[in-house]
Amino acid sequence: MDWYLETAGIAIPDYAVAGDSDPEWKEEDGPNRGSIGRAERIVGLLLDAAGALAGQINQYKTDEINARITELEQADLNDPDVRKQALADIVTLTKIRDQLQKQVRWTLPQWRVKSD
Numbered sequence: 001m002d003w004y005l006e007t008a009g010i011a012i013p014d015y016a017v018a019g020d021s022d023p024e025w026k027e028e029d030g031p032n033r034g035s036i037g038r039a040e041r042i043v044g045l046l047l048d049a050a051g052a053l054a055g056q057i058n059q060y061k062t063d064e065i066n067a068r069i070t071e072l073e074q075a076d077l078n079d080p081d082v083r084k085q086a087l088a089d090i091v092t093l094t095k096i097r098d099q100l101q102k103q104v105r106w107t108l109p110q111w112r113v114k115s116d
Helices: 002-007 035-076 078-099
Strands: none
Touching: 035 078
């Protein structure tokens, strides 16, 4: 785990230390404060960041695919071989775009518990 986080430039607090201070903690952050509270907030932030980054990548790829399909549709398709290749490329690009419209799910262990 540490390698992934270090590669991303993220330092995880030593949450095994009990009673340490947590200057970033606010009452609305919940009952966990100290290093464990910071570690829990980091998990939430990483999940939100991963979703936002995935959305940006998805949008970029979708835009590029749409632009390429538009180029192919507007190309001179009088030559039968060129038309055949353009149609095959459009089919391939459309399948890729359809795949990008799907959602993915990652399974994570539960890291936070709330009392009723």
